[in-house]
Amino acid sequence: MFGGQVQSRPALFVHFHEGIFVDRLLELSSLFLQQLVNGITLGGVYALIAVGYTMVYGVIQLINFAHGEIYMLGAFLAYTLVTVLGLPFFAAFFITIPVCACFGVILDFVAYRPLRKAHRLAALITAIGMSIFLQNLALMIWGSQIKSYPRDILPGLFFRPALSFGDVSLSWLQVFILTVTVVFMAFLHLIIHRTRVGTAMRAISQDKVSSALMGIGVNRVISFTFAIGSAMGGMAGVLVGLYYNAIFPTMGYIAGVKAFAAAVLGGIGSVPGAMLGGGVLGIAEVMGAGYISSEYRDGISYAVMIMVILFKPSGLVGRQIGEKA
C-alpha cells in the first residue's frame, strides 16, 4: 500500500536511488503479504487443533496431551486410505473425520474416564503416557520416514493460485483449508450455543456435579466433546499433511503444543478464542521465521505461550482460570 503511493508520484520526481528504494519496498511488502497469507493458513490449522484442547479443557479441566496424536493419526489414516486402498482423496478425508472422532471417544473411555475422580496429576500423567504411546505406535506401524500424499490425489487446480496479486498468491489449497476451517468453526459455534448438547457442555464446564443433578448425562457429553474435538484434530492432520506435504509420527507433538499455545493465547475454553489465538500464533510464527530467525521458528510459539501464560493467563477473550483464585 505504502509502496503503491510512493510509486504513483510523477516519474519526473523519482530520483534514481529512490527508484531502487521503491522496488525494494514493493518486494518487501509483497513478501510481507505472502507471509501474512501463509500465516493465516497455518493459523487456521492451529485453530482446528486448538478447539480440541480448548473444549476438553473447558469440560473436564484436563490438558489432553494425546490430542496432537489424534491429529497425527488422522494424517496417517488418510495417507493409508489413499495409498493402500487407493481411495480418492475426498473419500479418505471424509472417512478420516468420523474415525478420528471414534479414536477420541475411545481414548477418553480407556484412559481418562477411570481417572475422573482421581488426583489431577494422575490424569495429566496418563495423558502424557497416551501421547507417547500413540506416537510410538505410529512409529512402529508407519516407520520414522517422512511420508507425503501422492501429488496426483488432488486435482492440479489445488496447487494453482486462486488469487494472485503481483508476487503474492493464494493457492486453491490455502482457500480450501481456510474454507474448511471457517465452516467447521462456525458449525462448532452453533453446536455449542444453539443445541441441547452444547448447552449441556457449557453447563458441565461450569459445574459438573450440579449438571449431573439436573439430569445431564455427564459422561455422554464428555464423550461427545472428545468426538467433536478429535474430528477437528483429524481433519487438521489431513490438511497439514497436504499443505506441508509431510507426515511423520512426531508431527502431532509439535503441532499439539503449538495448538495448545493457540488455545491458551485465545483464552482456554473459548472457541472463537481458539480461532483468534490460532490466527495470531500462525502469523507470529511465519513472520518470526521470516524476519527474526528461522531456526527459532518453533521457539516463537513456545515463547508466545510462556508469555501469555505468565502475563495474561486468561488469554485474549477467555475467562480467568490460569491462576488459583
Next chain:
Amino acid sequence: MIKSPGAGITHRSMFLGLLFLALLLPWLPMGGFTNYVLRIITTAVLYMILALGLNIVPGFTGLLDLGYVGFYGIGAYTAGLLAIHYDLSFWIIIPLAALNGALWGILLGAPTLRLTGDYFAIVTFGFSELVVLVLRNELWLTRGPMGLPGISPPSLFGHNLVHDWEFFYLALFLLMIILLVVTRLENSRLGRAWFAIREDEIAAQCCGINLIRYKVMAFAISASIGGLGGAFYAKWFKFIHPDMFKFWESILVLCLIVFGGMGSISGTMLGALLLIPLSEILRMVLPQSLFNARYLIYGLVLVLMMRFRPMGLIPFERAQADKALRARRRLAAQEKEE
C-alpha cells in the same frame, strides 16, 4: 510419624547390604560382560540421581515438571564448556553445574510457580524445548548440532578416571551424596512444608507456609540435582549433543518415578534400577529402526500405573503411615462408640 519398632534398623541394614553388593559389583565374575554391565548400571545410577532430583517436584510438592531435562542439559553444557574452555577440575565443575541449574530453576520457577499445576507443566515443557533450541542454534557457545566433543575426563588426585569401574564408583558416590541430601530434606521442616503443599495448598497456606517460596525452593533444588546429573553425564560420556536433551528424557525420568512410586525415595531408585536396564535389553532385542519405539513401553507404563497402581511399586511411606493413622483413629472412634 508412626514407625513400627525396629523398622529403621531393618532399613539401614538393608541399605548397607545393598551398598556393599554395589561396591562388590565390578569384581564379580561376569565373563567378558563386566564393562558392559557396569556401563548399564552406571547409567541406571545416573538416572537414579536424576529421578531423585525430579521426585522433589512432582513427588514431594505435587507439581508436574515436564522440563526437567532442560536443567540436565544446562548442567551438561555448563560442565562441558567449563571443562573445554577453562579446564577446571571435576570437583569444581560439579557444584558450578548444580548452581547453574538452580539459578535457572529459580529464574523459571519464581514467575511460573504461581500458576496452577497444568499451566506450570506446560510452561516447564516450553522451557525445556527452548533450552534445546538454544543449544542447537547458538553455535558460538555450544557448537550446535556438531555437539561438544573432547570433554576431559574427571580426575582424582592427579589420576584421570578412565575405567568403567571408576566411573561406576564415582556415580555411586554422587548418588550417596544426593541420597543423603534428599532423605535429610524429606524429614526436615522444608520437606514437611512440601508435603503439606502437595496435600492441600490452601490448608498449607493457612498454616503459614509461604507457597511460592517453598515451591521455588523445591524447584531450585530439583533443578540443581538435574544440573549435577548433567555434569556427571558430560564428564562420563565426554561428548554432548543437543539431541541428548530432548523432551523424551523428561518423560523417561518421570516414568521412573511413577513406576517406582511418586514421592518415595526407595521407589524412585527401584524404578530406575528396573526400567533403565530394560531399555538396554530392548536395545539389544529390537532392530535399530524400532529402538526408538521403546518409548511405547514407557507410555504404557505411565498409563497403566496411573490406572492400576497410582502409588507405584513402593508406595510413599508417609502416605502409608497416614493411612495407618487414619485406620487406627477410625478403630478408636468405633471403640468409643461401643
